Amino acid sequence: MTEVTPPQKKEKSGPQKALDKLNLRRDIDLALHLPLRYEDETRITPVSALRDGDTAQVEGEVTQCEIQFRPRRQLVARLDDGTGTLVMRFIHFYPSHQKTLAAGQRVRVRGEARGGFFGIEMVHPSFRAVGEATPLATALTPVYPTTAALPQAYLRKAVAAGLRRADLSEIIPQALVPRGMWGLREALRFLHEPAPDVSLAELEDHSHPAWQRLKFEELLAQQLSQLQAKREREHQRAPRFAVRAGGLQERLLGALPFSLTSAQRRVVEEIALDLQREVPMHRLLQGDVGSGKTVVAAMAAAVAMNEGWQCALMAPTEILAEQHFRKLIGWLEPLGIRIAWLTGSRKGRGRREMLEAVASGEAALVVGTHAVIQQDVAFKRLGLAIIDEQHRFGVAQRLALREKLVDEAEGLEPHLLMMSATPIPRTLAMTLFADLDVSTIDELPPGRTPIVTKVFSDARRHDVIHTIATEAERGRQVYWVCPLIEESESLDLQNATETHQQLVAALPNQQVALLHGRMPAAEKAAVMAEFTAGRTHVLVSTTVIEVGVDVPNASLMVIEHAERFGLSQLHQLRGRVGRGSVASVCVLLYSPPLSDTGKSRLRAMVETQDGFEIARRDLEIRGPGEFMGARQSGAPLLRFADMALDEPLVQLARGAAEAMLDRHPEAAEQHVARWLGARSDYLKA
Known part of the structure; x- marks a missing residue:
């Protein structure tokens, strides 16, 4: 019997691997991979017309090309176009540079002109060999975001091919597209191949009408993803907790050595109303540094524990987790609540005892780091999970937390309260946190000194x-x-x-x-x-x-x-x-x-010293990716929309998303799939 050898999987080339790295796997991904900037290769500028600081394209014959060693090793070539001579300098160069720039070759060169000791020069310009009749580009040349092993020339061809093949039919119902906005196909083709007479400033600051359509599309996909997650939770079930007279919350309030501020009382009420519902709470509690979020979390936990359910509080560092643990011990242990302490550094018998107390339900509250969601931790009856500084956890950890916390025996999901000491600017709350209810502690406890x-x-x-x-x-x-x-x-x-x-x-x-x-x-x-x-x-x-x-x-x-x-x-x-x-x-x-x-x-x-003003300025300076710790979150943040400038578009996208989910659910699914693919889960984490 002849043995059949299975076909070997073809190894991807360097550029193909690089495309995968940029998540450019589908034709639509390539079509939506838009330029960072543009180069104008539609015209030739005479060398005699070049001025210091101009970025321009010139064409002429190379009259000299040599390697010089002073002041350092470099390749120097001279080009003559009949109106003047241009000096080209290359500190880093290859033999192919010398071949293309050999004396007698006709080349087209583009770069920034600057005055030098020997006249006008360009350092490390781009260049290519041309003939007398080589046509000029008819559109601005796009420069795309790229990575190592993916040259611009290869990427341009891949994007152009993806743009030709991609299905760019209109998915959004026409009635939901803002009046006067460009069509998607028209906008994409224009942005990949803009006419030479268009304003470069409008293109590069994303204010051109074509960019407005792309930003609206992107914001709509993001809003749809978040609203879908919120509506999916409406069909899930969670335990219902009533706030009872004489219960644990009331006893805790009476035992505290201080009074709650009016803002703390307000958010405690908001959380309590959520906990009385059958739908899982998914609330973000935000407050400035020192505003007293821990005591609000304790009040929420008291409601759940009074009904016989367990609570978990997870913090990103042991120091922060221990601060919470010490405060909660002081407040709750005198009321008869056992608190377990779980961190990665806790080993041996002490850890085993804690795990047993959690599994049996004897420990009503579990405080710790990501160790709280490790495989060997089993809750008997988890009703409320509290995550502090949630944006500092990796997206994989947040997704794992969601999966782990479901009570399969009773078919119930726990309520989820997330806390952040980094206030979220309004536009950010409307976009990246559109699926959350937000409570804000907007006053500091008395006695805090400026x-x-x-x-x-x-x-x-x-x-x-x-x-x-x-x-x-x-x-x-x-x-x-x-x-x-x-x-x-x-x-x-x-x-x-x-x-x-x-x-x-x-x-x-x-x-x-x-x-x-x-x-x-x-x-x-x-x-x-x-x-x-x-x-x-x-x-x-x-x-x-x-x-x-x-x-x-x-x-x-x-x-x-x-x-x-x-x-x-x-x-x-x-x-x-x-x-x-x-x-x-x-x-x-x-x-x-x-x-x-x-x-x-x-x-x-x-x-x-206003945390919200600080957060607003930080968002302006660093952008949403850095502000939210996107490197560790893994979330696909907005690529085109600017949260500091595009709030009107966010409002339009939010209204369109609600209408689309209500009246055109299939189109909503298609739009999210087009823009986010499998990455939509990251926006829900």
Whole structure:
């Protein structure tokens, strides 16, 4: 019998792999892969007409090409077009460059002109060999987002082929397309091959009518995906919890050593109403640094636990999880609630005992890191899951959490409360959080003192250290935050270890401790315990103390290389002080020269302490991807729409999405599939 050998899977070429990396797998993906910018290759500019700073295309004959060694090795070629001579310089070059630019060759060259010692020149221009009759381009040449092993020429051909083959028929019912908006096919063809007389500024700032149609399409797909997720949850069932007189929530409220603010009471009511419904709650609780989200979470948990259900609270770091754990122990254990503590570092018998308490239902509340959703953790009856700083969890973790928490025995999903100390700007809430109900704590508890923010150059480092000594002598405590743990050859940043050594030497009468993410969990906990107890005067740390750390006696925060941090992160770090009755100061140290972005961040920190204003400016400076931590979230954020500028389009897309789901559900499915494919789940995570 002859053995049949199965066909071997053909290995993809380098460019094909690169296309996959960019998620360009379908014809429609290629058609929707739009240019970053354009080059005008429709006209030739005489060399004599070139001015310093012009980006232009010239054509002529190469009269000389040689390798020069002064001031460094480089390829230098000269081109003559009959009106003047252009010098081309290549610091990095290949033998193919010399071949194409050999004397006597006719070439077409495009680049930025600048005045040089030997006349007008271009450094590293693009070029190609041409004949006397080689036609000029009839449209602007697109430059696409690409990756290694995917040359522009290959990508242009692939996009053009995808554009020809893709089904670009109109899916959105005409009545739902804003009046006067271009058709999809017309807009795409124009953006891939714009006419030479179109305004480059309109194309590149995305204000052209063709871009408006693409942005509307993208926003509509995103809104549809989120609204579909919200409506799907309307068909799921969750346990119903009533707020009972004399119940655990009322007893907790009476036992707290402080009164809730009016904003806290309002959001507690909003959450309680959700918990009384049969539909799973999917709510985002947002509040500025120090606004008191943990106690609101405790009040929500009390409602579920009073009905005999378990709750889980998950935080992204052990330090933040432990802060929650300590507060909740103090509030709930005296009321008879057992709280389990689960983190990745907890091993052996202690962990086994906790797992048994969770599985039996004896532990009504489980607090920890992502260890809460590990495979060996089994809840008896989970009714409410609370996720703090939810955007800092990876998308895979959030999807795993959703799947794990379903109570298969009773067919019930738990309610889900997500918390964020990074306030979400309104336009962002309407787009990336369109499937959530949002509660906002918009006032701080009484007694919080304003924080004075000061900006100093690193040259004044010794003055800052002198101030630290003064604060420590008064019995106050100090944070000093650094961006790195150890030296990096690529970044000239002061590191935490070196700074710790400097401060130990400069402050011989003070206790100076070091805290960073690579330390063992037990060592981190011991360092934090000493600082919390007031036995450590200065804590040198990386950003592991960004959220959750609450030491009322800390009155001074020093942030080194502040220009390198995101604005929301700076605001979070500043929020570690000002938690007591004493006046507090945040010092932002920077290393000159400052970039425009760095100046904008530091100016914003001095001008406002309002978390929503900080978040709005951070979104403007960094864009939604960085603002939401998109690298770790994996979510396909908007590629074309600008959340700072396109709120009117968001409103139109939101209205169209609701109408489309109601009256044209099949078209809604097709539109989401066209734009997002299998990635729509990421927007629901």
